[in-house]
Amino acid sequence: MSSENEKPGGGADGGGAEQLALIRETVRKAKVPKAKPRTWRGAALAKGLPVARVVVDKGGVHLDRYFDYAVPEELDADAQPGVRVRVRFGAGARNVQGGRREGGGLIDGFVVERLAESDYSGPLAALASVVSPERVLSPEMLALARAVADRYAGSLADVLQLAVPPRNARAEAKPSPEPPGPPPVPDAGTWVRYGNGSAFLRALAAGGAPRAVWTALPGATWADEIARAVAATLAGGRGALVVVPDGRSAGRVDAALTALLGEGRHALLTAESGPEKRYRQWLAVRRGSVRAVVGTRAAMFAPVEKLGLVVVWEDGDSSHSDDHAPFPHVREVLELRATHDKCAFLLGSTSCTVEAAQLVESSWAAPLVADRATVRAAAPLVRTVGDGELARDEAARAARLPSLAWQAVREGLKSGPVLVQVPRRGYVPRLSCERCRTPARCRHCSGPLEAPDERDLKCGWCGRGEPQWRCTECGGVRLRAAVVGARRTAEELGRAFPAVPVRTSGRDHVLDSVPGRPALVVSTPGAEPVAEGGYAAALLLDGWAMLGRPDLRAGEEALRRWIGAASLVRGQDEGGTVVVVAEPTLRPVQALVRWDPVGHALRELAERAELGFPPVSxxxxxxxxxxxxxxxxxxxxxxxxxxxxxxxxxxxxxxxxxxxxxxxxxxxxxxxxxxxxxxxxxxxxxxxxxxxxxxxxxxxxxxxxxxxxxxxxxx
Missing domain, CATH: 3.30.70 (Alpha-Beta Plaits)
Structure with a gap:
């Protein structure tokens, strides 16, 4: 007997279908509430891309990773990739690689990218604020900073501290000018003296990416030659970056570019500019208003748009090696930029480092040099005085200058200034045994002995007196000044040439230039001023002290310092003469006499390859x-x-x-x-x-x- 709920011929499915249709109709007519917006502690989050991936300003390598943060709705428009932000580090922030909490408090950072969701499933801390909507970190700069951090075993945050200058609000508020159009292609100028110089400029103007190691000829034309390479790159519609070791060199390239291109086509990035002006110039480069940059070490990260050429001048100068972690070197960073941006590379110097020689030997770069006849005509005549001759010379024993040097000074002063290079500044000398040259050291702490008043010996470390010194190697009791400072040398020369003005240039007071009138200019290495018309002669004193440093680069550095000073002297055709007081048979001295820094660097490279020393290893x-x-x-x-x-x-x-x-x-x-x-x-x-x-x-x-x-x- 059937149930009363069953329909004839239908069974239970008929009523079920009617009920299902009724439920569907009810649901269709019902008012479905909207989903609640995502919030963080009651505040609405940005729609679409509510997560910001941030690199925080914490330099430890154990924190070298990105961190995800929630983006509040009110920061959505400004919190774009590349801007500076403030984040609360450790109060809810989650690390991309595992979600750990680190640190605490508000710190600075940069937004790297915006995401729809985070890899971390838990709640995220929100961005505290956007410091500025200015996008200062481009994807290209981020990639370069990451490459530099990996090469030097450092953290990305440390590199970004070097790459992005501190913010200046007044500079950001000022608009940058519209970028000027490309300048005309410059003529080759003095580049014609180099075998492939004109071809190098043509390749830059045509948009090519040549790589060259340039051994510059003596004289003051190197700044104009760099300016012409920059102008050729700009003429091809691309940007250029020049990094030099110091503000004086930057000023010379700046003046050469201004003379060649006029105002407004390049930015000068040096510490002397001051924070506001320097940041304003940097922003003009980042915004694309300026496509050429000249600067010192920090400029190696300058965000030049459409980079077509990178130039490093005097790569052997210690100023190119940064003293802050992770200690990058300008040459290596610009090599990375040339590779990543596929742009031209120019490494220039009057000398040649072993690293530069390796770039040529490995075929990564091509040599850019002049022929021997051109080099001999441009370089001064170099003469040497050895220690044996110095010991027998009555004039040298009296005032530490050999007769040949006196003669060169007298002849040079007839037609112009004479440069005297001394390996150190100041007055207090280091002392060594007169017989065997062993450094004089304290019996108590092995510190160096000094004679500040030329009578009493005392230790430079512990300050104890040493009234009865005797050499531990040969038993000698007579001392000599290992290196007499620039002030002492200037006094000696002033007494010897009382009618001639004596000027000094060193760490405390560096001269940029001197007139072409007769004068004695006493300088420490690297502080030599440029003389109008070139120096008539130069004396390079105490060469053995420079060569005797316990350093793998002692010979290379001594030759670079000597060539740097000798390059300021007139060529042989104009009577320019250089006297170097050093053992004539030593390799760096012979390289200076022949004016062959490339040959010296190649021989050094071969020896280092045999011994397994850098840069081969x-x-x-x-x-x-x-x-x-x-x-x-x-x-x-x-x-x-x-x-x-x-x-x-x-x-x-x-x-x-x-x-x-x-x-x-x-x-x-x-x-x-x-x-x-x-x-x-x-x-x-x-x-x-x-x-x-x-x-x-x-x-x-x-x-x-x-x-x-x-x-x-x-x-």
Whole structure:
């Protein structure tokens, strides 16, 4: 018997279908409430891309990653990739790689990108504020900074601190001018003196990307030659970047560009400009209003639009190596830019470093040199005086200047100024044994002995007197000044030539130029002023002291300093003469006499290849207290082909001496280990050092350890 609910011939499905239709109709007519907007602590978030990926301004390598933050709705328009922001680091911020909390408080950062969602599933902290809507970090600069950080085992935040200057609100408020049109292609000028000089300029104007190592001829034309290379690049519709070692060199290139192109076509980025002007110039470059930049070391990261040429002048100058982590070198950074941006590269100097020679030997760059006849005509005559001759010379014993030098000074003063290069500034000399040249050191602490008043000896470290000194090597009791300072030399020359004005140029007071009238100009290396019409003669004193430094680059550096000074002297055709007081048989001295810096660099490169020294190999320095260095080396997973040299004790810092970055604190003993790998393993070494340092910092505690890849001084 059937149920009363069943329909004839239908069963239960008939009523079920009617009920389902009724439910569907009811749902269709019902008012469905809208979804609530996403919020963070009650505040609405941005629609579409509510997540900002941020690189925070925390330099430790253990924090070298991006962090995700929520974007409040009111910051949506301004929080675009590339802008500066303030974030609360550690109060809800989640790390992209695992969601850990780090640190605390408000810190600065840059938005890298905007995302629809985060890789982290939990709640995100919100951006605290947008410092400025100005997009100062471009994707190209971010990629370059990441490449530099990886090469030098550093953090991205440290590189960005070097690459992006501090904000100046007044500079940001001023609009940048409209960019000028391309200038005409310049004529080759003095580039015709070089074998492929004219062809190099034509390639730049045509949009090519030639790479060259340029050995510049002596004289003051190098600034104009760089300006013509920049003008040719601008004529092709691209930008150019020139990095020089100091403000004086930047001023010369600035003047040459202004004379060639006029005002408004290039920016000058140096510390002398002041923060507001420098940032305004930098913004003009970032906004594309200016496409040519001349500057010192920090300008290597300048965001030039459509970069077509990078130039580094005097790459052997120590100013090109940054003293802040991760210690990048201008030459290496510009090589990275030339590779990433596929632009032209020009490394120029009157001398030649071993690294420059390697670029040519590896065919990464081509040589840009003049023929020997042109070099001989442009270079001065170089004469030498050895230590043996100096010891027998009555004039030298009286005033440390040999007869040949006196004669060169007298003849030079008849027609113009004479340059005297002294290896150090100041008055207090370092002393050494007159017989065997062993440095005079304190019996108590091994510090250097000094004679500030030329009578009483005392230690430069502990200050103890040394009334009865005797050489520990040969038993000699007579001392000589290893290096007499510029002030002392100026006094001696002033007494010898009382009718001639004497000027000094050094660290405290650097002259930019001097008139072409007869005068004696005493200068420390690198501070030589330019003389109007060139110097008539030059004396390069105490060459053995420069060559005797315990440094792998001592010979290369001495030759670079000598050639830099001699390049300011008139050519042989005009009677220019240079006298160098150094042993004539030494390789750097012979290279100076022949004016062959390239040949010297190639021979140095061959020797370093045989011994496994940089730049043929890659090397890193680990510096710290002995127990910290030992623990670091034990924990680091170095490449299999890595070789550990040392550790060795570092000499304590001298009291009263200006400390350099990385010097051990006064009174503390630190150790240094050198890690060496063959070609091709440099990236693996940097990655291993960075990983070990990150793990060490993450664990916390312990003494600091400094890492420096490709240290400039491995003596």
């Amino acid at each position: 890659r090397m890193a320095e680990v510096l710290g207290r002995p127990e910290a260095v030992e623990a670091f080396l034990t924990s680091a997973q170095l490449p299999p082909d890595a070789q550990v040299l040392g550790p060795v004790l570092m000499r304590p810092s001298e009291p009263g001496r200006a400390r350099r970055p990385g010097d051990p604190p006064v009174g503390e003993t630190w150790e240094r280990a050198l890690l060496r790998v063959p070609p091709g393993s440099g990236s693996a070494l940097a990655a291993a050092l960075k990983t070990a340092q990150a793990g060490r910092l993450a664990r916390g505690g312990g003494d600091p350890v400094r890492i420096r890849v490709d240290p400039p001084d491995i003596g």
